[in-house]
Amino acid sequence: MDNFENHIPKASIPLIKKWIKELNILVKIKKSRNTKLGDFTVNKKEEYLISINKDLNKYAFLITLTHEIAHAFVWEKYKRKVAPHGIEWKITFKEMMLNFLNADIFPDDLLRPLSKHIKNPKASTVNDYNLSDMLRKYDSNKQLILSEIPDGSVFSTLSGRQFVKLNKLQKRYKCKATDSNKIYLFNPLAAVALLDNK
């Protein structure tokens, strides 16, 4: 059976195990989903379940797992009384991550974007472009991303829908769907496949 311990930096295992035991969480390693990196759910019996995508590199895996365990701590304390990514979750996640912000666990080039990230963590790491970009360096099979293809390219997303890449706004890219001509804003790190322009 695939175990989370195989997916995170060695030095982070004891603390992660302690949290998981304390909260009695079941962690499942899932096939890659494009829509999310991981999730936290509570079932009818009030059991905690976390699922994480298996293709994340060990640093992204640790960040995602800590993100989801933070949800479990917040749920334990506040149940439905607070927003999922509200201030309670942000503080919890930050305190948990501080345990890992050292050179035994993360490479040097990740420490700075990570310490910036945890000051005001976003609901999804994918929306922290700086951090995601750094994390990508550690992926073993690199996926082509939107920011790497030239403006004007026709591409398809992983769901198969086709778009034309237009121009960059502040952070995101304007793209036009080829079927409806509707304009969408894309994360620069969106996984894409280039299509023939003709």
Ligand SMILES: [Zn+2]
């Ligand atoms: Zn979350």
